Amino acid sequence: MDYAYYYERMNTEAVGRYDVTPLFADGDVFANLVSDLLDPFADDYTRVVGIEALGFVLGGAAACEAGVGFVPVRKGGKLPLRDDEMLRCEVTDYSGEGKTLELAAGALDGGDRVLVVDDWVETGAQMRAACDLVESADGEIAGISVLRAHRDERTRDLFERYDVYSLG
Numbered sequence: 001m002d003y004a005y006y007y008e009r010m011n012t013e014a015v016g017r018y019d020v021t022p023l024f025a026d027g028d029v030f031a032n033l034v035s036d037l038l039d040p041f042a043d044d045y046t047r048v049v050g051i052e053a054l055g056f057v058l059g060g061a062a063a064c065e066a067g068v069g070f071v072p073v074r075k076g077g078k079l080p081l082r083d084d085e086m087l088r089c090e091v092t093d094y095s096g097e098g099k100t101l102e103l104a105a106g107a108l109d110g111g112d113r114v115l116v117v118d119d120w121v122e123t124g125a126q127m128r129a130a131c132d133l134v135e136s137a138d139g140e141i142a143g144i145s146v147l148r149a150h151r152d153e154r155t156r157d158l159f160e161r162y163d164v165y166s167l168g
């Protein structure tokens with residue numbers, strides 16, 4: 001699929017960010033995106049993890065397509081669990097705001113190979129935190145698949161450490 005065409009349409013220069021949600025509204029494009037996100041990983045995973053919120057849209061659809069379970073990494077305060085039932089990571093992302101990401105401590109089985117899906121990676125802060133949470137929960141990272149990943153000094157460690165696939 002020619003993603004360049006779609007990225008043109010997503011470019012919202014007013015705020016210097018992309019709005020990917022129109023891609024989800026087109027059924028054919030959405031189906032293609034999901035299948036392209038999964039393609040390089042050849043069923044080499046047992047779970048998909050998505051980061052709230054747009055990572056839930058892509059990750060949920062990807063898990064369903066792949067026939068594996070989906071596990072959410074939630075923004076702080078959303079999981080209806082006690083503190084000792086959650087793994088937690090504080091991050092400062094592209095927005096400059098501090099955010100908390102949380103994963104239910106028992107959400108993964110030991111030995112789970114996890115594909116982490118999200119819409120984009122800019123500083124890598126949220127993706128790094130999600131991968132750390134997965135590993136703290138005894139999961140192994142099978143790969144990272146996103147619509148767009150900036151590849152620069154800020155994200156170098158992610159590319160060195162993991163198999164990162166970016167559609168555009």
Ligand SMILES: O=P(O)(O)OC[C@H]1O[C@H](OP(=O)(O)OP(=O)(O)O)[C@H](O)[C@@H]1O
Nearest residue numbers: 052053054093094121122123124125126
């Ligand atoms: O590489 P980073 O600097 O961490 O930025 C990328 C992250 O920021 C966005 O999430 P956001 O918290 O804005 O939520 P959203 O999914 O609702 O857009 C995006 O979905 C990624 O998760």
